[in-house]
Amino acid sequence: MTSDQHPSVRRALITGASSGIGAAFASRLAADGWHLVLVARDLARLDATAAELTGRYGREVETISADLSTDDGCATVERRLTTGTPIELLVNNAGISLNTPFLRSAVEDEARLLRLNVLAVMRLTHAALGPMTARRSGTVINISSVAGFGVVMPGSTYSASKAWVTNFSESIGQSVAPLGVRVMALCPGYTRTGYHERAGIDMSSTPRWMWLKADDVVDEGLRDLGKGKLVSVPTWKYKLAVAGLRHAPRRLLRGVSRDTRGRVGRDDR
Numbered sequence: 001m002t003s004d005q006h007p008s009v010r011r012a013l014i015t016g017a018s019s020g021i022g023a024a025f026a027s028r029l030a031a032d033g034w035h036l037v038l039v040a041r042d043l044a045r046l047d048a049t050a051a052e053l054t055g056r057y058g059r060e061v062e063t064i065s066a067d068l069s070t071d072d073g074c075a076t077v078e079r080r081l082t083t084g085t086p087i088e089l090l091v092n093n094a095g096i097s098l099n100t101p102f103l104r105s106a107v108e109d110e111a112r113l114l115r116l117n118v119l120a121v122m123r124l125t126h127a128a129l130g131p132m133t134a135r136r137s138g139t140v141i142n143i144s145s146v147a148g149f150g151v152v153m154p155g156s157t158y159s160a161s162k163a164w165v166t167n168f169s170e171s172i173g174q175s176v177a178p179l180g181v182r183v184m185a186l187c188p189g190y191t192r193t194g195y196h197e198r199a200g201i202d203m204s205s206t207p208r209w210m211w212l213k214a215d216d217v218v219d220e221g222l223r224d225l226g227k228g229k230l231v232s233v234p235t236w237k238y239k240l241a242v243a244g245l246r247h248a249p250r251r252l253l254r255g256v257s258r259d260t261r262g263r264v265g266r267d268d269r
Contacts, residue, residue, distance in 0.1 A: 041067050070115075096113055
């Protein structure tokens with residue numbers, strides 16, 4: 001019997017897997033015994049990650065080079081979710097933000113953000129849930145953000161896209177739970193992923209206590225998944241912040257948002 005036929009084999013597909021939270025998920029799941037399908041644009045980085053994980057943990061690691069902001073890229077990953085060895089866990093991590101205010105950004109860039117942060121999440125979740133609900137087994141984790149809970153960053157569509165991801169995940173999670181399938185939104189705050197440095201975004205004014213480690217985000221997200229949560233907000237400090245955001249007057253949130261303008265960004269594709 002091959003590993004693909006073995007009933008105990010679990011396989012996870014992770015988008016945006018070459019860096020940041022996606023790479024942290026890949027490492028943690030490989031350590032826990034999962035075989036992996038890693039998706040990102042940069043095939044060379046993916047292959048290097050796959051070789052490292054196979055060498056360290058002895059797991060099978062497939063790689064798929066795909067730009068999920070395109071129809072072809074989404075279709076490629078949809079095919080893998082619906083054919084071949086079953087995928088028991090989908091982690092929709094790929095996403096971007098634009099370090100340019102809406103009025104100065106190109107509409108093509110705004111459309112790409114929506115295609116990646118919203119449309120790709122919807123398409124891949126839909127593709128994964130068909131086989132999962134038929135088997136009555138499987139999990140989808142959609143990476144969202146605390147930015148989606150109420151702090152509207154002036155001139156940015158990032159927070160709006162993440163509000164959609166959280167709402168979508170919570171809604172779909174409730175509908176598929178009776179079928180033995182789980183969907184959860186993982187909503188971290190500022191996380192050290194290397195994006196800000198690569199993008200040249202100055203984060204020096206962000207207090208050190210606000211920063212999270214990608215490995216810690218993954219650990220707490222998986223713990224919350226085990227507890228059956230539909231929405232996971234890692235660490236107590238961000239849980240308190242989100243609780244405050246949900247009850248704070250909108251005018252106060254607009255004041256806070258002016259202090260965080262332009263400081264949230266990621267590009268995990």
